[in-house]
Amino acid sequence: MKTLLLTSALVLSAGMVMAESHAKTVRLGTEGAYAPFNFINDQGEVDGFERELGDELCKRAELTCEWVTNDWDSIIPNLVSGNYDVIIAGMSITDERDEVIDFTQNYTPPSNSAYMALSDDVDIMGGVIAAQTGTIQAAHVAETGATLVEFATPDETIAAVQNGEADAVMADHDYLKPFVAESDGEFTFVGDFVPLGGGVGMGLRESDTELRDKFDAAIQSMKDDGTLNPLIIKWFGEDALTY
Structure with missing residues (x-):
């Protein structure tokens, strides 16, 4: 009986952990000062290309997300320390940054x-x-x-x-x-x-491989179904580089 109760408790506990993990809100960190990638609009909300893109990527990845802003000069340290989960802030993929954090594939071509x-x-x-x-x-x-x-x-x-x-x-x-x-x-x-750079991508902690893979798949799905290019053109103009 004790073994049965213990097993049941362990199963229940594991289920709660999985539910909490699934329901976790993913925090998207951006600068809010680099239009048209990201900026703060008249309502005091994050806006721009990356706001629209990030919301769509979260929807496709079936994630609950919220936006937070952070000064550029500390945006990587505050990701690493856990103040948010993702950088989506016009950050070009470079070898130097890739030594500290991980990146998804790019969502804008090298420009x-x-x-x-x-x-x-x-x-x-x-x-x-x-x-x-x-x-x-x-x-x-x-x-x-x-x-x-x-x-x-x-x-x-x-x-x-x-x-x-x-x-x-x-x-x-x-x-x-x-x-x-x-x-x-x-x-x-x-x-x-x-x-310069290898295009703009989302930055994540190197340990968050599962989250990276979810966003990577969401970005690829937008490239595959043709919805990413119109979004790039909407925010950067008809002469913008696309996929």
């Missing part, structure tokens, strides 16, 4: 980075270039002959060019494109586009 300035005669190889801390663009500038100045937020990199603190800013072309298009001639692209 171009660009330099933006107030005039097209800026010396981007020898001048002062602004970039956001911890980005692939900051790493690239550091390897050129230019002087790198780093800022915590992308908005600060733009302001540095406007106030003369930097000669140009380097960032994702998709991020800079609206500034050039809407600036009435204030901003211009300088030099050639620079291909």
Whole structure:
């Protein structure tokens, strides 16, 4: 009888653990400051390409998800320490980051980075270039002959060019494109586009292989059924790189 009761208790306990695991809310961490990938809208909510994409991926993976925001410069440490479960924040897949965290397959193709300035005669190889801390663009500038100045937020990199603190800013072309298009001639692209990174993917703790596989399958399903490309075009324009 004691054995039967113990066995029943163990089965019940295991079932509760499985139910709790299944019902666990997956926390999606983003910056909320890198439009059109992610930004905070007028209602104070996370919005943008990755909000729409993330909600769809959670639906396909049959996961209950919630959104949290985190500053870019600590976004990987706070993932590793457990403050959220996934990074979905315009993060390019790189070998250096892959040594610390794990990635899904990319959900945007490898795209171009660009330099933006107030005039097209800026010396981007020898001048002062602004970039956001911890980005692939900051790493690239550091390897050129230019002087790198780093800022915590992308908005600060733009302001540095406007106030003369930097000669140009380097960032994702998709991020800079609206500034050039809407600036009435204030901003211009300088030099050639620079291909960097392996596309943008979701970052996860290396131990969360099951969760990674669920999101990986969801991303692949959107590529396979043709729903990912229209979403990319919706947020990045007709000239955006697609699959």
